[in-house]
Amino acid sequence: MSLKLKALLKSPWVFHLSTGSCNNCDIETLDCLTPRFDIERFGMLLVGSIKHADVLLVSGSCNRMSVERMKELFEQVPKPCLVVAIGTCAGSRGIFKDSYNCPVPLDKIIPVDVYIPGCPPKPEAIIAGAVKLIEKVGSTL
Amino acid sequence: MGQNNRQDKGGIMGKTIIPIGPYHPLQEEPEFFTLTVEGETVVDIDVRIGYNHRGIEKLSEMKTFENCTFVVERICGICSTSHPYAYTRAVEDIIPMEVSMRSKYIRTIIAEGERLHSHLLWLGLAGHFLGYNTVYMWAWKLREEILDVMEILSGNRNNYAMFKPGGVRRDINAEDIPICLKKIDSIVPTLVMLKKAVIDDPVLHARLKGVGVLSYQDSINFSALGPTSRASGVARDVRKDSPYGAYQEMEWDMIVTKNGDVFDKAVVRILEMFETIKILKYCLNNLPDGEIDAKIKDIPPGEGIGHIEAPRGETFHYVKSDGTNRPLRHKVRAPTFMNFPTYKATVKGQTISDATIILAAIDPCYCCTERIAVKDVKGRMLYDGQDLIRLSREKTEKIKQRMGGK
Structure with a gap:
Protein backbone atom coordinates (compact mmCIF):
# COMPACT_ATOMS: atom_id res chain seq x y z
CA MET A 1 0.00 0.00 0.00
CA SER A 2 2.68 2.49 0.99
CA LEU A 3 4.70 1.82 -2.17
CA LYS A 4 1.63 2.62 -4.23
CA LEU A 5 1.11 5.85 -2.27
CA LYS A 6 4.73 6.79 -2.72
CA ALA A 7 4.49 6.31 -6.46
CA LEU A 8 1.33 8.41 -6.53
CA LEU A 9 2.97 11.42 -4.88
CA LYS A 10 5.44 12.07 -7.72
CA SER A 11 2.79 13.37 -10.08
CA PRO A 12 -0.70 13.22 -8.64
CA TRP A 13 -3.34 13.28 -11.37
CA VAL A 14 -6.49 14.94 -10.22
CA PHE A 15 -10.14 14.46 -11.10
CA HIS A 16 -12.52 17.25 -10.35
CA LEU A 17 -15.98 16.52 -8.98
CA SER A 18 -18.64 19.12 -8.28
CA THR A 19 -21.44 18.01 -6.00
CA GLY A 20 -23.74 20.99 -6.29
CA SER A 21 -21.60 24.07 -5.87
CA CYS A 22 -21.89 27.64 -7.10
CA ASN A 23 -19.16 27.05 -9.69
CA ASN A 24 -16.66 29.36 -8.03
CA CYS A 25 -14.45 26.63 -6.57
CA ASP A 26 -14.60 24.78 -9.90
CA ILE A 27 -13.50 27.87 -11.82
CA GLU A 28 -10.69 28.55 -9.33
CA THR A 29 -9.57 24.93 -9.70
CA LEU A 30 -9.43 25.37 -13.47
CA ASP A 31 -7.62 28.67 -12.86
CA CYS A 32 -4.77 26.71 -11.24
CA LEU A 33 -4.06 25.21 -14.67
CA THR A 34 -3.81 28.53 -16.52
CA PRO A 35 -0.56 30.46 -17.12
CA ARG A 36 -0.39 32.55 -13.97
CA PHE A 37 -0.53 29.62 -11.52
CA ASP A 38 0.32 26.67 -13.76
CA ILE A 39 -0.03 23.77 -11.34
CA GLU A 40 1.20 21.39 -14.06
CA ARG A 41 4.78 22.32 -13.14
CA PHE A 42 4.28 20.20 -9.98
CA GLY A 43 3.28 17.25 -12.14
CA MET A 44 -0.42 17.66 -11.45
CA LEU A 45 -2.72 17.12 -14.37
CA LEU A 46 -6.49 17.39 -14.63
CA VAL A 47 -7.75 14.15 -16.13
CA GLY A 48 -11.01 13.44 -17.89
CA SER A 49 -11.68 9.96 -16.58
CA ILE A 50 -12.03 8.92 -12.96
CA LYS A 51 -10.12 5.70 -13.77
CA HIS A 52 -6.94 7.72 -14.32
CA ALA A 53 -7.20 9.73 -11.12
CA ASP A 54 -5.01 9.62 -8.01
CA VAL A 55 -6.61 12.55 -6.22
CA LEU A 56 -10.26 13.56 -6.11
CA LEU A 57 -10.97 17.28 -5.84
CA VAL A 58 -14.49 17.60 -4.46
CA SER A 59 -16.34 20.90 -4.29
CA GLY A 60 -19.92 21.68 -3.42
CA SER A 61 -22.42 21.00 -0.71
CA CYS A 62 -23.39 17.37 -1.52
CA ASN A 63 -26.82 17.69 -2.98
CA ARG A 64 -29.16 14.70 -2.83
CA MET A 65 -29.04 13.89 -6.54
CA SER A 66 -25.30 14.28 -7.06
CA VAL A 67 -24.35 12.33 -3.90
CA GLU A 68 -25.64 9.13 -5.50
CA ARG A 69 -23.38 9.72 -8.50
CA MET A 70 -20.46 10.69 -6.28
CA LYS A 71 -20.67 7.40 -4.35
CA GLU A 72 -20.66 5.47 -7.63
CA LEU A 73 -17.64 7.42 -8.84
CA PHE A 74 -15.79 6.94 -5.54
CA GLU A 75 -16.17 3.17 -5.95
CA GLN A 76 -14.59 3.42 -9.40
CA VAL A 77 -11.42 5.31 -8.39
CA PRO A 78 -8.31 3.10 -8.31
CA LYS A 79 -7.25 2.82 -4.68
CA PRO A 80 -5.27 4.25 -2.91
CA CYS A 81 -6.95 7.55 -3.63
CA LEU A 82 -6.70 10.85 -1.78
CA VAL A 83 -9.67 13.18 -1.37
CA VAL A 84 -9.39 16.98 -1.16
CA ALA A 85 -12.41 19.04 -0.12
CA ILE A 86 -12.24 22.42 -1.86
CA GLY A 87 -14.17 25.32 -0.40
CA THR A 88 -16.34 25.93 2.62
CA CYS A 89 -19.28 24.03 1.08
CA ALA A 90 -17.33 20.79 0.79
CA GLY A 91 -15.82 21.33 4.21
CA SER A 92 -18.91 22.07 6.25
CA ARG A 93 -21.68 23.08 3.79
CA GLY A 94 -21.21 26.72 4.82
CA ILE A 95 -24.21 28.89 4.09
CA PHE A 96 -26.21 25.89 2.84
CA LYS A 97 -26.17 24.17 6.24
CA ASP A 98 -29.93 24.60 6.70
CA SER A 99 -30.91 23.72 3.16
CA TYR A 100 -33.41 20.90 2.58
CA ASN A 101 -31.35 19.51 -0.28
CA CYS A 102 -27.93 19.31 1.41
CA PRO A 103 -28.56 17.09 4.43
CA VAL A 104 -25.08 15.60 5.08
CA PRO A 105 -21.58 17.10 4.86
CA LEU A 106 -19.00 15.52 2.55
CA ASP A 107 -16.76 13.96 5.21
CA LYS A 108 -19.68 11.91 6.58
CA ILE A 109 -20.05 10.28 3.14
CA ILE A 110 -16.47 9.64 1.99
CA PRO A 111 -13.15 9.98 3.87
CA VAL A 112 -11.48 13.38 3.30
CA ASP A 113 -7.70 13.90 3.58
CA VAL A 114 -7.32 17.67 3.19
CA TYR A 115 -9.73 20.57 3.62
CA ILE A 116 -9.09 23.84 1.76
CA PRO A 117 -11.36 26.50 3.29
CA GLY A 118 -12.44 29.69 1.58
CA CYS A 119 -15.40 30.93 -0.40
CA PRO A 120 -13.90 30.41 -2.93
CA PRO A 121 -10.32 29.52 -1.92
CA LYS A 122 -7.76 31.44 -3.99
CA PRO A 123 -5.69 29.40 -6.45
CA GLU A 124 -2.69 30.03 -4.19
CA ALA A 125 -4.60 28.39 -1.34
CA ILE A 126 -5.46 25.40 -3.53
CA ILE A 127 -1.80 24.97 -4.50
CA ALA A 128 -0.75 25.32 -0.83
CA GLY A 129 -3.33 22.67 0.06
CA ALA A 130 -1.97 20.33 -2.59
CA VAL A 131 1.58 20.80 -1.28
CA LYS A 132 0.41 20.12 2.29
CA LEU A 133 -1.33 16.95 1.12
CA ILE A 134 1.88 15.68 -0.47
CA GLU A 135 3.86 16.54 2.68
CA LYS A 136 1.31 14.93 4.98
CA VAL A 137 1.12 11.68 3.04
CA GLY A 138 4.89 11.66 2.43
CA SER A 139 5.64 11.91 6.16
CA THR A 140 3.53 8.84 6.99
CA LEU A 141 5.42 6.58 4.60
CA MET B 1 -22.29 3.18 -23.90
CA GLY B 2 -25.35 4.22 -25.88
CA GLN B 3 -28.52 2.23 -25.82
CA ASN B 4 -29.05 1.09 -29.38
CA ASN B 5 -32.61 0.84 -30.57
CA ARG B 6 -31.60 -0.27 -34.00
CA GLN B 7 -34.55 -1.30 -36.13
CA ASP B 8 -32.90 -2.53 -39.28
CA LYS B 9 -35.38 -2.04 -42.07
CA GLY B 10 -33.74 -1.77 -45.44
CA GLY B 11 -30.37 -0.90 -43.84
CA ILE B 12 -31.54 2.39 -42.30
CA MET B 13 -29.83 3.17 -39.00
CA GLY B 14 -32.17 3.44 -36.06
CA LYS B 15 -32.00 6.07 -33.37
CA THR B 16 -29.21 5.88 -30.82
CA ILE B 17 -29.23 7.62 -27.47
CA ILE B 18 -25.97 9.14 -26.29
CA PRO B 19 -25.82 10.16 -22.63
CA ILE B 20 -23.50 13.09 -21.80
CA GLY B 21 -22.78 13.62 -18.13
CA PRO B 22 -23.57 14.23 -15.36
CA TYR B 23 -19.79 14.17 -14.83
CA HIS B 24 -18.18 14.84 -18.17
CA PRO B 25 -14.62 16.07 -18.78
CA LEU B 26 -15.86 19.12 -20.69
CA GLN B 27 -18.31 20.30 -18.07
CA GLU B 28 -17.36 21.85 -14.77
CA GLU B 29 -20.87 21.52 -13.49
CA PRO B 30 -22.88 18.33 -13.23
CA GLU B 31 -25.75 18.19 -15.70
CA PHE B 32 -27.10 15.36 -17.76
CA PHE B 33 -27.84 15.59 -21.49
CA THR B 34 -29.45 12.91 -23.62
CA LEU B 35 -28.70 13.26 -27.30
CA THR B 36 -30.77 11.19 -29.70
CA VAL B 37 -28.83 10.66 -32.91
CA GLU B 38 -29.39 9.08 -36.26
CA GLY B 39 -25.97 8.23 -37.59
CA GLU B 40 -24.01 11.44 -37.04
CA THR B 41 -26.99 13.77 -36.93
CA VAL B 42 -28.64 14.91 -33.72
CA VAL B 43 -32.41 14.56 -33.95
CA ASP B 44 -33.43 15.32 -30.38
CA ILE B 45 -31.99 16.56 -27.13
CA ASP B 46 -33.17 16.40 -23.56
CA VAL B 47 -31.59 17.71 -20.41
CA ARG B 48 -31.87 16.64 -16.81
CA ILE B 49 -30.89 19.22 -14.20
CA GLY B 50 -31.05 19.10 -10.42
CA TYR B 51 -27.47 18.08 -9.60
CA ASN B 52 -26.77 21.59 -8.36
CA HIS B 53 -30.00 22.39 -6.55
CA ARG B 54 -29.37 23.86 -3.11
CA GLY B 55 -32.73 25.43 -2.26
CA ILE B 56 -31.58 29.05 -2.41
CA GLU B 57 -35.07 30.57 -2.51
CA LYS B 58 -36.10 28.76 0.67
CA LEU B 59 -32.81 29.64 2.39
CA SER B 60 -33.26 33.25 1.40
CA GLU B 61 -36.70 33.32 3.01
CA MET B 62 -35.05 32.21 6.29
CA LYS B 63 -32.57 35.12 6.34
CA THR B 64 -32.97 38.82 7.00
CA PHE B 65 -33.05 41.31 4.12
CA GLU B 66 -29.42 42.24 4.85
CA ASN B 67 -28.18 38.65 4.93
CA CYS B 68 -30.06 37.61 1.79
CA THR B 69 -27.48 39.34 -0.39
CA PHE B 70 -24.86 36.81 0.77
CA VAL B 71 -27.12 33.87 -0.08
CA VAL B 72 -28.09 35.11 -3.55
CA GLU B 73 -24.42 35.87 -4.23
CA ARG B 74 -23.76 32.14 -3.92
CA ILE B 75 -26.39 31.15 -6.48
CA CYS B 76 -23.63 31.30 -9.04
CA GLY B 77 -19.97 32.18 -8.75
CA ILE B 78 -19.73 33.92 -12.11
CA CYS B 79 -22.95 35.91 -11.67
CA SER B 80 -22.04 36.83 -8.09
CA THR B 81 -22.83 40.49 -8.81
CA SER B 82 -25.89 40.11 -11.02
CA HIS B 83 -28.00 38.29 -8.45
CA PRO B 84 -27.32 40.66 -5.52
CA TYR B 85 -27.81 43.61 -7.89
CA ALA B 86 -31.23 42.38 -9.02
CA TYR B 87 -32.15 41.47 -5.43
CA THR B 88 -31.20 44.86 -3.97
CA ARG B 89 -33.14 46.58 -6.76
CA ALA B 90 -36.17 44.44 -5.89
CA VAL B 91 -35.93 45.42 -2.20
CA GLU B 92 -35.49 49.09 -3.13
CA ASP B 93 -38.55 48.73 -5.36
CA ILE B 94 -40.67 47.73 -2.32
CA ILE B 95 -39.87 50.92 -0.38
CA PRO B 96 -39.53 52.59 -3.13
CA MET B 97 -36.28 54.58 -3.04
CA GLU B 98 -33.34 55.74 -5.16
CA VAL B 99 -29.76 55.10 -4.08
CA SER B 100 -27.11 57.82 -4.14
CA MET B 101 -25.19 58.60 -7.31
CA ARG B 102 -21.88 57.39 -5.87
CA SER B 103 -23.27 53.98 -4.97
CA LYS B 104 -24.84 53.74 -8.45
CA TYR B 105 -21.41 54.28 -9.98
CA ILE B 106 -19.75 51.76 -7.67
CA ARG B 107 -22.45 49.19 -8.49
CA THR B 108 -21.92 49.79 -12.20
CA ILE B 109 -18.15 49.35 -11.86
CA ILE B 110 -18.52 46.02 -10.06
CA ALA B 111 -21.21 44.79 -12.50
CA GLU B 112 -19.13 45.68 -15.56
CA GLY B 113 -15.99 44.13 -14.07
CA GLU B 114 -17.98 40.96 -13.67
CA ARG B 115 -19.21 41.14 -17.27
CA LEU B 116 -15.65 41.54 -18.51
CA HIS B 117 -14.28 38.54 -16.62
CA SER B 118 -17.34 36.44 -17.42
CA HIS B 119 -17.01 37.07 -21.18
CA LEU B 120 -13.28 36.31 -21.04
CA LEU B 121 -14.05 33.09 -19.18
CA TRP B 122 -16.60 32.11 -21.83
CA LEU B 123 -14.19 32.91 -24.66
CA GLY B 124 -11.55 30.71 -23.06
CA LEU B 125 -13.94 27.84 -22.47
CA ALA B 126 -15.28 28.11 -26.02
CA GLY B 127 -11.72 27.79 -27.29
CA HIS B 128 -11.26 24.77 -25.00
CA PHE B 129 -14.42 23.12 -26.38
CA LEU B 130 -13.12 23.58 -29.92
CA GLY B 131 -9.73 22.14 -29.05
CA TYR B 132 -8.18 25.59 -29.52
CA ASN B 133 -6.38 25.67 -26.19
CA THR B 134 -4.23 28.70 -27.10
CA VAL B 135 -7.29 30.92 -26.88
CA TYR B 136 -8.22 29.25 -23.59
CA MET B 137 -4.86 30.07 -22.01
CA TRP B 138 -4.67 33.61 -23.43
CA ALA B 139 -8.19 34.53 -22.35
CA TRP B 140 -7.76 33.17 -18.85
CA LYS B 141 -4.44 34.94 -18.48
CA LEU B 142 -6.18 38.23 -19.31
CA ARG B 143 -8.96 37.37 -16.91
CA GLU B 144 -6.46 37.30 -14.04
CA GLU B 145 -5.79 41.02 -14.53
CA ILE B 146 -9.50 41.80 -14.18
CA LEU B 147 -9.75 39.58 -11.10
CA ASP B 148 -6.84 41.58 -9.65
CA VAL B 149 -8.81 44.78 -10.25
CA MET B 150 -11.82 43.26 -8.51
CA GLU B 151 -9.64 42.15 -5.61
CA ILE B 152 -8.25 45.67 -5.22
CA LEU B 153 -11.75 47.19 -5.31
CA SER B 154 -13.67 44.69 -3.21
CA GLY B 155 -11.20 42.46 -1.37
CA ASN B 156 -12.07 39.16 -3.05
CA ARG B 157 -11.57 37.63 -6.46
CA ASN B 158 -15.05 36.26 -6.99
CA ASN B 159 -17.68 36.81 -4.29
CA TYR B 160 -17.51 40.56 -3.83
CA ALA B 161 -20.13 41.20 -1.12
CA MET B 162 -20.33 44.82 -2.29
CA PHE B 163 -24.11 45.09 -2.45
CA LYS B 164 -26.65 45.82 0.26
CA PRO B 165 -30.20 47.16 0.06
CA GLY B 166 -29.89 50.94 0.01
CA GLY B 167 -26.36 51.26 -1.32
CA VAL B 168 -23.02 49.49 -1.29
CA ARG B 169 -21.19 47.88 1.59
CA ARG B 170 -17.77 49.45 1.10
CA ASP B 171 -16.33 52.48 -0.65
CA ILE B 172 -13.73 52.70 -3.43
CA ASN B 173 -10.53 54.44 -2.29
CA ALA B 174 -9.32 57.26 -4.53
CA GLU B 175 -5.73 55.96 -4.45
CA ASP B 176 -6.80 52.56 -5.85
CA ILE B 177 -8.34 54.04 -9.01
CA PRO B 178 -5.09 54.79 -10.97
CA ILE B 179 -3.80 51.25 -10.33
CA CYS B 180 -7.09 49.77 -11.56
CA LEU B 181 -7.13 51.98 -14.66
CA LYS B 182 -3.56 50.94 -15.45
CA LYS B 183 -4.43 47.27 -15.12
CA ILE B 184 -7.53 47.65 -17.32
CA ASP B 185 -5.50 49.53 -19.97
CA SER B 186 -2.85 46.83 -19.89
CA ILE B 187 -5.25 44.14 -21.18
CA VAL B 188 -6.49 46.18 -24.17
CA PRO B 189 -3.61 45.42 -26.63
CA THR B 190 -3.84 41.67 -25.95
CA LEU B 191 -7.62 41.83 -26.21
CA VAL B 192 -7.34 43.52 -29.61
CA MET B 193 -4.94 40.79 -30.70
CA LEU B 194 -7.30 38.12 -29.39
CA LYS B 195 -10.20 39.76 -31.23
CA LYS B 196 -8.26 39.59 -34.48
CA ALA B 197 -7.15 36.03 -33.76
CA VAL B 198 -10.75 34.91 -33.30
CA ILE B 199 -12.67 37.07 -35.78
CA ASP B 200 -10.22 36.78 -38.70
CA ASP B 201 -9.24 33.15 -38.22
CA PRO B 202 -10.23 31.07 -41.31
CA VAL B 203 -10.21 27.88 -39.22
CA LEU B 204 -12.75 29.28 -36.78
CA HIS B 205 -14.84 30.59 -39.70
CA ALA B 206 -14.97 27.11 -41.14
CA ARG B 207 -15.75 25.59 -37.75
CA LEU B 208 -18.35 28.03 -36.42
CA LYS B 209 -20.12 29.86 -39.26
CA GLY B 210 -23.57 28.49 -39.97
CA VAL B 211 -23.38 26.17 -36.96
CA GLY B 212 -26.23 26.18 -34.45
CA VAL B 213 -28.24 28.97 -36.03
CA LEU B 214 -30.90 30.57 -33.86
CA SER B 215 -33.19 32.54 -36.17
CA TYR B 216 -34.74 35.90 -35.26
CA GLN B 217 -38.20 34.33 -34.99
CA ASP B 218 -36.97 31.41 -32.84
CA SER B 219 -35.18 33.85 -30.59
CA ILE B 220 -38.47 35.73 -30.03
CA ASN B 221 -40.45 32.49 -29.61
CA PHE B 222 -38.10 31.04 -27.01
CA SER B 223 -37.71 34.45 -25.29
CA ALA B 224 -33.94 34.22 -25.54
CA LEU B 225 -32.04 36.84 -23.55
CA GLY B 226 -28.75 38.70 -23.58
CA PRO B 227 -25.96 37.94 -26.06
CA THR B 228 -27.85 34.84 -27.28
CA SER B 229 -30.71 36.99 -28.59
CA ARG B 230 -28.54 39.94 -29.65
CA ALA B 231 -26.57 37.61 -31.93
CA SER B 232 -29.88 36.81 -33.70
CA GLY B 233 -30.66 40.46 -34.34
CA VAL B 234 -32.97 41.12 -31.37
CA ALA B 235 -31.81 44.51 -30.09
CA ARG B 236 -32.69 44.14 -26.42
CA ASP B 237 -30.58 45.07 -23.45
CA VAL B 238 -31.93 46.04 -20.02
CA ARG B 239 -29.11 48.59 -19.72
CA LYS B 240 -30.57 50.47 -22.73
CA ASP B 241 -34.28 49.61 -22.46
CA SER B 242 -34.84 50.48 -18.81
CA PRO B 243 -31.61 52.13 -17.65
CA TYR B 244 -30.44 51.60 -14.11
CA GLY B 245 -27.19 52.35 -12.32
CA ALA B 246 -24.96 54.79 -14.19
CA TYR B 247 -25.54 53.40 -17.70
CA GLN B 248 -27.36 56.45 -19.08
CA GLU B 249 -24.49 58.74 -18.02
CA MET B 250 -22.10 57.75 -20.79
CA GLU B 251 -22.06 56.82 -24.49
CA TRP B 252 -21.83 53.13 -25.35
CA ASP B 253 -23.15 50.90 -28.10
CA MET B 254 -25.34 47.84 -27.96
CA ILE B 255 -23.71 45.12 -30.09
CA VAL B 256 -26.22 43.39 -32.35
CA THR B 257 -25.44 40.94 -35.15
CA LYS B 258 -27.75 39.18 -37.59
CA ASN B 259 -26.79 35.56 -38.27
CA GLY B 260 -27.47 33.91 -34.92
CA ASP B 261 -24.82 31.20 -35.34
CA VAL B 262 -22.12 30.29 -32.83
CA PHE B 263 -19.63 32.61 -34.55
CA ASP B 264 -21.93 35.62 -34.11
CA LYS B 265 -22.46 34.79 -30.46
CA ALA B 266 -18.69 34.86 -30.01
CA VAL B 267 -18.42 38.16 -31.93
CA VAL B 268 -21.13 39.79 -29.79
CA ARG B 269 -19.32 38.84 -26.60
CA ILE B 270 -15.90 39.93 -27.85
CA LEU B 271 -17.13 43.33 -29.05
CA GLU B 272 -19.15 43.77 -25.87
CA MET B 273 -15.94 43.52 -23.87
CA PHE B 274 -14.64 46.71 -25.51
CA GLU B 275 -17.88 48.54 -24.62
CA THR B 276 -17.54 47.26 -21.08
CA ILE B 277 -14.01 48.61 -20.83
CA LYS B 278 -15.34 51.97 -22.06
CA ILE B 279 -18.05 52.02 -19.33
CA LEU B 280 -15.61 50.86 -16.64
CA LYS B 281 -13.07 53.57 -17.46
CA TYR B 282 -15.71 56.31 -17.59
CA CYS B 283 -17.10 55.28 -14.19
CA LEU B 284 -13.68 55.06 -12.55
CA ASN B 285 -12.64 58.45 -13.96
CA ASN B 286 -15.89 60.25 -13.08
CA LEU B 287 -16.76 58.73 -9.70
CA PRO B 288 -18.96 61.36 -7.96
CA ASP B 289 -18.71 62.19 -4.26
CA GLY B 290 -21.42 61.45 -1.73
CA GLU B 291 -22.87 58.91 0.66
CA ILE B 292 -22.65 55.23 -0.24
CA ASP B 293 -25.36 53.89 2.05
CA ALA B 294 -28.93 55.12 2.57
CA LYS B 295 -29.16 53.14 5.87
CA ILE B 296 -32.58 51.59 5.38
CA LYS B 297 -34.33 50.84 8.67
CA ASP B 298 -37.57 49.01 7.89
CA ILE B 299 -38.93 47.37 4.78
CA PRO B 300 -42.69 48.06 4.47
CA PRO B 301 -45.14 45.34 3.36
CA GLY B 302 -45.34 45.04 -0.40
CA GLU B 303 -43.89 43.50 -3.52
CA GLY B 304 -40.89 44.50 -5.58
CA ILE B 305 -39.19 43.39 -8.74
CA GLY B 306 -35.63 44.00 -9.81
CA HIS B 307 -34.12 43.21 -13.17
CA ILE B 308 -30.65 43.86 -14.53
CA GLU B 309 -28.59 42.83 -17.51
CA ALA B 310 -26.25 40.06 -16.35
CA PRO B 311 -23.43 38.85 -18.65
CA ARG B 312 -25.78 36.10 -19.90
CA GLY B 313 -28.98 38.16 -20.17
CA GLU B 314 -31.70 39.56 -17.97
CA THR B 315 -31.67 38.42 -14.34
CA PHE B 316 -35.00 38.86 -12.62
CA HIS B 317 -35.78 38.82 -8.89
CA TYR B 318 -39.12 39.12 -7.15
CA VAL B 319 -39.33 39.85 -3.42
CA LYS B 320 -42.47 39.98 -1.31
CA SER B 321 -42.36 41.53 2.14
CA ASP B 322 -44.90 41.34 4.95
CA GLY B 323 -43.33 44.08 7.06
CA THR B 324 -41.06 41.78 9.09
CA ASN B 325 -37.29 41.68 8.66
CA ARG B 326 -37.21 38.80 6.21
CA PRO B 327 -38.70 38.21 2.74
CA LEU B 328 -41.99 36.33 2.65
CA ARG B 329 -41.28 35.12 -0.88
CA HIS B 330 -38.17 35.42 -3.00
CA LYS B 331 -38.26 34.29 -6.61
CA VAL B 332 -35.21 34.10 -8.87
CA ARG B 333 -35.17 33.75 -12.62
CA ALA B 334 -31.72 33.50 -14.13
CA PRO B 335 -31.02 34.16 -17.84
CA THR B 336 -29.96 30.59 -18.61
CA PHE B 337 -33.45 29.41 -17.66
CA MET B 338 -34.76 31.23 -20.74
CA ASN B 339 -31.78 30.47 -23.00
CA PHE B 340 -31.79 26.75 -22.21
CA PRO B 341 -34.73 25.71 -24.44
CA THR B 342 -33.16 27.30 -27.53
CA TYR B 343 -31.15 24.05 -27.75
CA LYS B 344 -34.28 22.49 -29.18
CA ALA B 345 -33.98 24.84 -32.16
CA THR B 346 -30.22 25.02 -32.55
CA VAL B 347 -28.91 21.48 -32.00
CA LYS B 348 -31.38 19.54 -34.15
CA GLY B 349 -29.94 18.59 -37.50
CA GLN B 350 -26.33 19.30 -36.48
CA THR B 351 -23.59 16.71 -36.06
CA ILE B 352 -22.51 15.27 -32.70
CA SER B 353 -19.13 16.99 -32.90
CA ASP B 354 -20.82 20.40 -33.12
CA ALA B 355 -23.28 19.68 -30.31
CA THR B 356 -20.86 20.56 -27.48
CA ILE B 357 -19.96 23.99 -28.83
CA ILE B 358 -23.63 24.75 -29.57
CA LEU B 359 -24.50 23.80 -26.01
CA ALA B 360 -21.69 26.04 -24.77
CA ALA B 361 -22.59 28.96 -27.06
CA ILE B 362 -25.39 30.29 -24.87
CA ASP B 363 -22.88 30.51 -22.00
CA PRO B 364 -24.96 28.17 -19.86
CA CYS B 365 -24.89 28.49 -16.11
CA TYR B 366 -26.63 25.50 -14.64
CA CYS B 367 -26.28 26.45 -10.99
CA CYS B 368 -28.35 29.58 -11.69
CA THR B 369 -31.02 27.55 -13.41
CA GLU B 370 -31.56 24.74 -10.93
CA ARG B 371 -35.13 23.75 -10.23
CA ILE B 372 -36.59 20.66 -8.63
Missing part, protein backbone atom coordinates in the same frame (compact mmCIF):
# COMPACT_ATOMS: atom_id res chain seq x y z
CA ALA B 373 -39.75 18.65 -9.20
CA VAL B 374 -41.59 17.38 -6.16
CA LYS B 375 -42.70 13.76 -6.26
CA ASP B 376 -44.81 11.71 -3.88
CA VAL B 377 -43.61 8.37 -2.42
CA LYS B 378 -44.89 6.43 -5.41
CA GLY B 379 -42.72 8.49 -7.73
CA ARG B 380 -45.51 10.49 -9.32
CA MET B 381 -44.88 14.13 -9.92
CA LEU B 382 -47.20 16.31 -7.82
CA TYR B 383 -47.26 19.12 -10.36
CA ASP B 384 -46.15 18.96 -13.95
CA GLY B 385 -45.65 21.88 -16.32
CA GLN B 386 -49.30 21.94 -17.44
CA ASP B 387 -50.50 22.04 -13.82
CA LEU B 388 -48.27 24.99 -13.05
CA ILE B 389 -49.51 26.87 -16.13
CA ARG B 390 -53.11 26.17 -15.05
CA LEU B 391 -52.40 27.35 -11.48
CA SER B 392 -50.76 30.56 -12.64
CA ARG B 393 -53.64 31.27 -15.05
CA GLU B 394 -56.12 30.77 -12.22
CA LYS B 395 -54.15 33.15 -10.05
CA THR B 396 -54.01 35.76 -12.80
CA GLU B 397 -57.81 35.48 -13.11
CA LYS B 398 -58.17 35.99 -9.35
CA ILE B 399 -55.95 39.07 -9.44
CA LYS B 400 -57.92 40.43 -12.40
CA GLN B 401 -61.19 39.98 -10.52
CA ARG B 402 -59.75 41.61 -7.40
CA MET B 403 -58.60 44.59 -9.43
CA GLY B 404 -62.01 44.99 -11.00
CA GLY B 405 -61.35 43.49 -14.42
CA LYS B 406 -63.44 40.81 -16.07
